Amino acid sequence: MAVKVMIPTPLRAYAGKREFAELEARTVGEALGRLTSEFGELRKHLYTDEGRIRSFVNVYVNDEDIRYLGKEDTPIKDGDTISIVPSIAGGCGQVRSSLWTERR
Amino acid sequence: MSGEARLILGGEIAEAIRAHGAETYPHECCGAMVGRDGDEEREVLALWPLVNRRDDSPRNRFSLTAEDVLGAERAAREKGLEVIGWYHSHPDHPARPSDYDRDHAWPWYSYVIVSVTEGAARAITSWRLADDRSAFVSEEIGLRAGASG
Numbered sequence: 001m002a003v004k005v006m007i008p009t010p011l012r013a014y015a016g017k018r019e020f021a022e023l024e025a026r027t028v029g030e031a032l033g034r035l036t037s038e039f040g041e042l043r044k045h046l047y048t049d050e051g052r053i054r055s056f057v058n059v060y061v062n063d064e065d066i067r068y069l070g071k072e073d074t075p076i077k078d079g080d081t082i083s084i085v086p087s088i089a090g091g092c093g094q095v096r097s098s099l100w101t102e103r104r
Numbered sequence: 105m106s107g108e109a110r111l112i113l114g115g116e117i118a119e120a121i122r123a124h125g126a127e128t129y130p131h132e133c134c135g136a137m138v139g140r141d142g143d144e145e146r147e148v149l150a151l152w153p154l155v156n157r158r159d160d161s162p163r164n165r166f167s168l169t170a171e172d173v174l175g176a177e178r179a180a181r182e183k184g185l186e187v188i189g190w191y192h193s194h195p196d197h198p199a200r201p202s203d204y205d206r207d208h209a210w211p212w213y214s215y216v217i218v219s220v221t222e223g224a225a226r227a228i229t230s231w232r233l234a235d236d237r238s239a240f241v242s243e244e245i246g247l248r249a250g251a252s253g
Contacts, residue, residue, distance in 0.1 A: 009186065010212035044237055045211060056208050058170040065170075086173050088190050090205035090215070091132060091158070091165035092197035 001026060001076045005035050006083040014041035028059060029072030031082055046084070056087040109241075110145035111189070111214050111230045114248040117148050122225030124153055125193030125218040131162035134192040136176035137216065138185045145246065146188050146214065152176045165204070166192045189214030189230075196220070199227040201240045209233040214243055 005021045012018060021038070025031035032053075036043040046057050053059065059066045060083040066074045076082070113121075117137075124133040136152035154172050158165040168190070180187050190213060194200075199219035201209075209215060211233045219226045231240035 008210075010210040013212060041235070056210075085170040086210050087168060087170055088134070088173060088210070089158075089165070089167040089208040090192055091161075091202065092194035093164060093202040093204055 001078050001080070003031055003076050003079075004081045005031055006081060008084050008086055010086065011042055011045060011084070014045070015039045025076055027070075027072065027076060028061060028066050028074040028082060031076060032059070032072070056089055058085040058087055059083070060085060109214075109232055110244045110246050111216070112145055112147035112246045112248065113216075113228075114148070117151060118228060118245075118247060120151050120153075121191050121216060121218050121228060124151075124191075125195075125220040125225045126223055128156070128162075128193065129220045129223045130195045132156055132158075132164070132166040132193050132195060134166040134168060134190065136173075136180070136187050137189040137191055137214065138176070138180040138183065139188050140185060141188050148188065148214075149185060150180075150183060151191070152179050152187075163195055164197075187213075189216060191216035191218065193218045193220045193225075196222070199229040201231050206233065206237070206240055209237075209240070211235060211237075215240070216245075 003023055003025055007015050007018055007020055021035055023031050023034045025034055048054055061074055061080055134156050135154045137148040138152055139147045139149040154168055156162050156166040157169055158167045176187050194217055199217040215231045218228045230243040230245050232243050234241055
């Protein structure tokens with residue numbers, strides 16, 4: 001099935017500065033696999049070392065999040081659009097306990 | 105990425121980031137930085153403050169959903185600009201990225217961190233994720249006239 005995979009701005013430098021790639025695939029997993037085969041530097045930003053899609057990488061088929069479909073086994077039809085959309089997260093780490101240790 | 109990247113912040117932008125961090129203290133604040141990206145430097149021209157979605161641990165974590173990101177991108181496009189990065193605060197913690205920051209970061213974006221100590225905004229720094237995800241690389245902040253460092 002011919003599908004368009006939209007590449008988010010932060011990843012375009014690793015995909016020849018493309019905004020999208022056109023691929024043949026039967027499932028979302030197959031499409032992302034073909035994308036990362038063609039553009040190898042994308043892989044570490046999309047997948048963990050264990051081969052799972054990173055938690056802050058959101059993947060949609062048309063307007064539906066694949067988490068609510070078949071995840072990477074979600075089938076694709078001709079003309080579908082797969083979008084990769086970031087979530088943003090971070091934080092300073094451990095909360096200091098100084099307030100507790102300084103109270104008398 | 106180049107180690108010579110530079111992020112330009114207007115005075116009012118830097119102050120708005122500090123103010124947001126002070127306002128939400130002791131919780132982390134967060135938001136989008138909207139502007140223009142160039143070959144050697146990028147400039148933040150507006151902020152899109154957002155709500156920290158980490159209700160469970162807002163003192164040391166922040167998160168923004170895909171919908172938040174899409175909303176920020178839409179707002180940026182309406183101004184003829186793009187989202188070039190994200191800012192957040194570190195309450196009672198240095199303005200240096202944590203391992204958690206790095207584990208969850210995207211390349212290309214500028215990540216601005218403001219340290220807020222006892223309710224007062226202190227140092228403000230900017231970082232970009234290395235191509236191999238091994239570390240953040242410090243990004244020089246250039247302040248426009250009128251900004252306080």
